[in-house]
Amino acid sequence: MSEDAKIKITIDGISTEVAPGTTILNAARMIGGDVVPPAMCYYSSLEGSGGKCRTCLVEVSKGSEKDPRPMPKLVVSCSTPVMDGMEVRNTTSARVLEARKGVVEFLLINHPLDCPVCDQAGECHLQDLAFEHGLSKTRYEFKRREFDKVDIGEYIKLHMTRCILCYRCVYTANQLTNGREHGVLKRGDAAEIGTFIEKNLNNDFIGNVIDVCPVGALTDKSFRFRSRVWYTKPMDAHCECTKCSGKVVLWMIGDEVARVTARKDAYGEVKDFICNECRFEKKEKTDWIVEGPRTISKHSVISANHYEREIPKHTILLNKA
Amino acid sequence: MTRKLLLENDHIEGIRTYDVYRKNGGYRSVEKALKTMSPDEVVEEVKKSGLRGRGGAGFPTGMKWSFLAKPDGVPRHLLCNADESEPGTFKDRYLMERIPHLLIEGMIVSSFALGANQSYIYIRGEYMYVLQILEKAIQEAYANGWLGKNILGSGYDLDLSVAPGAGAYICGEETALIESLEGERGNPRMKPPFPAVKGLWQRPTVVNNVETIAAVVPIINDGGDEYAKIGVGRSTGTKLISASGNINKPGVYEIELGVSVEDFLYSDQYCGGIKNGKKLKACVPGGSSVPVLPHFLVCKTATGTDRLMTYESLAEGGFETGSMLGSGGFIVYDEDQCMVKNTWNFARFYHHESCGQCSPCREGTGWMKKVLHNLELGKGKVEDIDLLWDIQSKIEGNTICPLGDAAAWPVAAAIRHFREEFEWHVNEPVLSQTRNFGLVSEKSFITQTV
Ligand SMILES: Cc1cc2nc3c(=O)[nH]c(=O)nc-3n(C[C@H](O)[C@H](O)[C@H](O)COP(=O)(O)O)c2cc1C
Ligand code: SF4
Ligand code: SF4
Ligand code: SF4
Secondary structure, rough: OOOOEEEEEEEEEEEEEEOOOOHHHHHHHHHHHHHHOOOOOOOOOOOOOOOOOOOOOEEEEOOOOOOOOOOOOOEEEOOOOOOOOOEEOOOOOOOHHHHHHHHHHHHHHHHOOOOHHHOOOOOHHHHHHHHHHOOOOOOOOOOOOOOOOOEEEEHHHHEHHOOOOOOOHHHHHHHHHHOOOOOOEEHEEEEEEOOOOOOOOOOOOOOHHHHHOOOEEEEEEEOOOOOOHOOOOOEEEEEEOOOOOEEEEEEEEEOEEEEEEEOOOOOOOOOOOOOOOHHHHHHOOOOOEEEEEOOOOOOHHHEEEHOOOOOOOOOHHHOOO | OOOEEEEEEEOOOOOHHHHHHHHOOOOOOHHHHHHOOOOHHHHHHHHHOOOOOOOOOEEEHHHHHHHOOOOOOOOEEEOOOOOOOOOOHHHHHHHHHHOHHHHHHHHHHHHHHHHHEEEEEEHHHHHHHHHHHHHEEEEEHHOOOOOOHHHHHHOOOOEEEEEEEEOOOHHOOOHHHHHHHHOOOOOOOOOOOOOOOHHHHHEEEEHHHHHHHHHHHHHHHOOOOHHHHHHEEOOOOEEEEEEEEEOOOOOOEEEEEOOHHHHHHOOOOOOOEEHHOOOOEEEOOEEEEEEOHHHHHHHHHHOOOOEEEHHHHHHOHHHHHOOOOOEEEEEEEEEEHHHHHHHHHHHHHHHHOOOOOOOHHHHHHHHHHHHHHHHHHOOOOOOEEEEEEHHHHHHHOOOOOOOOHHHHHHHHHHHHHHHHHHHHHHHOOOOOOOOOOOOOOOHHHHHHHH
């Protein structure tokens, strides 16, 4: 096969061609829209991530052109490579939707569900996921798991109660530092993110664990509870930095820089990690060259700026016709 | 009379020591393999024997061995899975404790077949005294030239060592075992890649159960064809069964695959019947992970034929009316046992042992445990039974490793066959705390299928 040979994949009836080795999830992201499965633990730039949260499960209704047999089990789209001629069902599969509903429920049974007092609200992937796939009522009648909040150093607060054990922060800490550290202590639902991050504190890039965390388990102490995120204005900005790319998003309240984060793509992923100095020290507008307002592309609570479901627009269209 | 291939000599005084073991025919298979056979010929014999993995899944061993990748210049490994932590299973311990040299002999022949020069026995941490027995035996094997460089002048080198786990059931799952052996947290890996391609230190690796490896010894001594003569159909050879529960003679038995369950349960040669003259209520035939069978489906299948101790017969009827041979942990319950309590107990185990990597298993196992506890205490609701069913169905098949399935199946089977008893716990909350439900009524599966 030549270098740029492409293989064909069909997801929910929409076909595209991708390079061999592409995962189903990434193929779906190339198509975009509703065919993209949600992913809570996968993170493209973090080696080893994915496969854990099980929200991206899809049905493979045709294995490949060569071996058309369907796969018996649902597979994790983030880690399953595309085969030529593969057919995948995401939102068109009742099995997938049922399993996904189950996963969302599992993620929520031990979750505090107090978004109104959580700093992540408005930019939380779990909130978005629950909004789209969750039940409005809980079937769990037991005491929820709770942990004490811990300061992991000067800048970061860990609140394990909100953690969904996606391991992203573990991979971030491992892969941005050289030392091998164990991130998770204990097992099962008693597992918790360990003090390893404290050991990494002198690392210039540890602040990135805040950005990779899909929920409000790791938050920026310099911003915590200063403002609801939807009252801030995100602005693209950059600076000359010797340690990192210097490309950031400033979250402004008026003329004040309330918070600095890295730039996230439509799937909440950071491509250019930023250093602690950019994130925590440069809190003056004069530290930055502001490029302009940033649009948050993913439809989420923050961009919708309200909690209700979108009202269907087709009635309006009918009136016009 | 039943033939014994593994435990034939277990009664001999001092069989644990090298001299006695050797005098009774020990290490013959190593001589035969290393002096007269090529590695591929050994693999061929194992294929002919029809031997299937004794760790639980029953995958044909010869086939597993032939899948091992053999890239040039990359070392390969054989790992023996001696993590034995499945509730109801204790056969590997007996074998290692009594005849440690049998396992070592099997490891040498199997490593030779696979071209592995560094092999490990991964043993559960609680078996520390067995580890000491094994280490002593390994020293004896080194001292007598069965391990080390240039064994028997064949040019084949093998080093063998024992590594203890730290008390986690999950480290019996082959990829978690590999992680643990590498010094990492024992989290199962995602597959593919399979260990046969990328296992220990990313090298091609085979993981086999203790009993599987021990069975290679008689297979090489007597030939694969001879081994395959024992048994029924695709269930060949002998199998160690750990029998426990309300029976007269609990213990480890070596059976020829194909004896009837009735014979195994009631004859004096094996379990010797239910203790204290009680009635049989239920049986878990293959360790805690496999579906429980109600009394009327233990000795007979749903179609009325005799159930045999084979992979196929125990699975006959699928999960509707069958179960699995699994790891051979045969647990028997008499009429005084409570199925709700038993299911809760199993759920407690899986909750405690989940590694916590994937959400359905991490959260679902604890949830099932709590709901079951309420039911057991007479505090449950009828909807809880349906809720349990729903939770298990959302765990099953949706996790990284089979522990999720293993947690879901016992709950599903208990509800499927013992729903009456679960409902009784709800409807008779006081009574259910003072006595047991007894036997569930027999459902006629035959008329359903006609
Ligand atoms: C949670 C879990 C625990 C397991 N524990 C054991 C064990 O203690 N011993 C064992 O031999 N296999 C165990 N297995 C099965 C192994 O993953 C593997 O299939 C087996 O060691 C292969 O050996 P075999 O082919 O000889 O049966 C376990 C599997 C799972 C999912
Ligand atoms: S982490 Fe997300 S879902 Fe959880 S309370 Fe905070 S905003 Fe809500
Ligand atoms: S703290 Fe956040 S990033 Fe780390 S494992 Fe928990 S949810 Fe994931
Ligand atoms: S199924 Fe359970 S034990 Fe297996 S990887 Fe997932 S959480 Fe861990």
